[in-house]
Amino acid sequence: MTPPAESSDAGDLVLDVSLSCAWCFADEASEAAWAILSRLESAVAHVPSLWLWETGNVLVQAERRGRITAAAIRSFLGLLEGLPIRIDHAGITTIWHDTLALARAHRLTSYDAAYLELALRLGLPLASRDQALQAAARSEGVPLLPT
Template sequence: MSFVADASMTLAWYLRDEDAESANRVRERLLGEGICVPAHWALEVCNALLAAARRGRITMLELRELVPDLRLLPETIDHQTDAAAWSATLGIAEEHRLTIYDAAYLELALRRKLRLATLDKRLHEAALALGVALVPELKDDDH
């Protein structure tokens, strides 16, 4: 069964200074299960990688070398994300003080009844509050 992976988790697979241990456990699962992502996922990940390159965390050459690997990730793109933006996603964002982008990952997990993989503390807490299972099943002190 697939799961929803947000940009923070995806970035941790590629950026050296992110939470590598948790992210690597999730990446191992990904290879067997696949991920489901909202339509904006590729733009958000690409933007964050570009920002990392501009700040000197990675080089532009490293960024370009990551693109083929990112394109090969076994993902399902959810095309219903936009339809929920003005209703469920906005409500989740308002109630849990999330960005619309982060709320979209949570809305997707709720709607499709999937687990959520995130390293974002606020999104993690909102998922727990709404009863969404998390991947990996981290203890609260891991966040």
């Protein structure tokens, strides 16, 4: 693995679904999570393209469990649509080689490894509530934002 790249976008970050969906559920969001949302007033959140499907899955599962209504989902998606979120469309080489190598090295799912790979490639800090992903990020020298 290569060391994290130098970032030129002060304030930008890689955002994972565990943190972005915390904004939807009052019992999951911390002050630090809200601070990251506020940070996006002047910064860009970078996400792998799978973030779209992961977000949708979290929301539909929460709706099936009666934890959220369809109206609340529409409202939350409106919030997300208004944020400066840049979707990274990594190519096959990145996905099948770099991401899988990180998944193997850190015993992560390939989904979680996609966030780590993006943070490494862009040289940006990671915002995640996932403990295994946080541990892997620390091991790879990726800065973590308080969540």
